[in-house]
Structures are given as C-alpha cells and as structure tokens.
Amino acid sequence: MNTARLLLHPVMIHRRSRALLFWYAISAAGLTAFLWWRLDQLVAQAGMSLADVAAGAPPLGKFLYQPYMRTVIVFFSALVATGLTAISIVGPIRRIEEWLAAWEVGLNVKSLKVRGGDQYETMIRLLNELNLKSVRARDSRPKRPRMTMNKPIKPARKIQP
C-alpha cells in the first residue's frame, strides 16, 4: 500500500470519513483519558503525586506528559486510523463518483482500476464492462455525413482552345 495515499488521504471531504474520524477520536480519547485517570489514582494510592514525579522525569517524559501533547497524539492517531479505513471504504466510492461524472460529460475515460484493499471490486468490474459496451456501441453506429461550412466547390472552367 502506498504510504502517501495513507497519510494524505482526504479524510475530511466525505461525510462518512468525518463520521469515522469522530468515532475513532472519541474511542481513542476516552481510553487514553481513562488510562491516565486510573494511573493518577494508583500513584496517589502509593503516596505519590504523578505531576511531581513527571516534573523530575527526563525531558522526553516531561514532554509526553503535557496534556496538549496527549491531545495531539490522540487526534493524529485518529486521523491515521481514519485514513487507513477510508482508503478501502470511502475512497473507492469517491473515485467511482468522479469517474462516472467524467463519463457523463462525455470524456473518454480509462477503465477504473481496483486498488489493493478496495471493497468494491465487483462494482468496479461491472462499471468497466458497462463503459466498454457503451464505447463499442458508440463506435459501431453509422456516422452521419459531416456538415461543413465550406462553400460549394465551383466546377472548373473549361479551357478555351
């Protein structure tokens, strides 16, 4: 699978992708918040303060402990997860819709490709066959005589002997 497709997948442009992002973000945020809350409780039971322990930790520990850092991690992991899911679920629908729009306006469209992980293989195959059938039917129709705007050609003048 192409890495660029995963990281740059446009997750915000389709309502289904946005719903996926919301679901994943809620799940990740809920679980992460619960883990930190429970850790805080357990550390307090042992007679320590998590904030004090983190204050004396190595720089990377202090950095990762910051609340904004945890929020950023949750958001980006939800974004990556949505991209990964949308590639196989939402992406093909969008590609099919764009391809159909190009066909509808009369462009010569190439056959639609099935990418690795796509969930709509049969549909893509059928659409390609429909397109092929349509192109063949169009090509086999008798062509109308071409209409030209040229003036009628005058007959050649007879040459006087």
Added chain:
Amino acid sequence: MAAVRRHLIIEPRFQTGFTLAFVRGLLVAVAIPALLTFLTIGIIAKNPALTDAQRLAFSSAERHLLIIFVSATGILGALSAIVGLFISHRYAGPLKRVESWAARHLLGEPVEELVLRPGDELIGMSESIARIMKKDNAS
C-alpha cells in the same frame, strides 16, 4: 441467529471486508496513544528521585493498566464490529441492487430504470449510472 444473519448479512464477502477495515481502524486509533502512554509511564518512572518501593508501585500500576487496556480494546473492538456490520449492511443492500441491475444490463436483459430508495447509501452513484445509461439508450 439465522434470521439475524439472513437480514443483516446480504453480501458476506463485502461486509466482512468492510467490518474488518472498520475494526482495524479502531485498533490503530486506540493502540497508538496507548503505546505512547506506556512509553511515557516508563520514562517518568526513570525519575532518579524515586525510591525502590515507588518504582515497584509504578511497575505494578503499569501492569494493571495493561490489563485495563487489553480488556477495553476488546470491548471497543467488539462494539466496533457490531457497528461496522450495521453500517456495512446499509451499503450492501444498494450495492447489491446496483450490481444486479448492471449485470442484467450487460446481459442485454430488459431492465427497469435504476432507482434506489431515498436515504440509501450510494444514491449519487446510482443516479449517475441511471442518467448515463438513459443518455446512451436515447442516442
């Protein structure tokens, strides 16, 4: 169970792939922050001011959190599988209708106009196909 399967699973291959992709996404969304949380706890526990007893308390807390994480991920994964199956069902019905319509059209059988119910998924796609085929037949 059989009745549920009959109603909920229309296209087994498509719906399985769809649901697995949905659950895989959830596992990725949950695993990355959790792994970084455990990494942070590991680094915090390296605080030189901590006594051996406090380090022991930290590692015990870490084990406890690992159990919570595994159980919660299992529950969320199962929940996502159910939600994913329901969502895939909403796609599978229209998909099956459009596919069977296209297959009959390809075989040259007489087909009625392709119409999906209002609110169905893939309605934009099916409308485009119907318009293209109508235009093709008219010309």
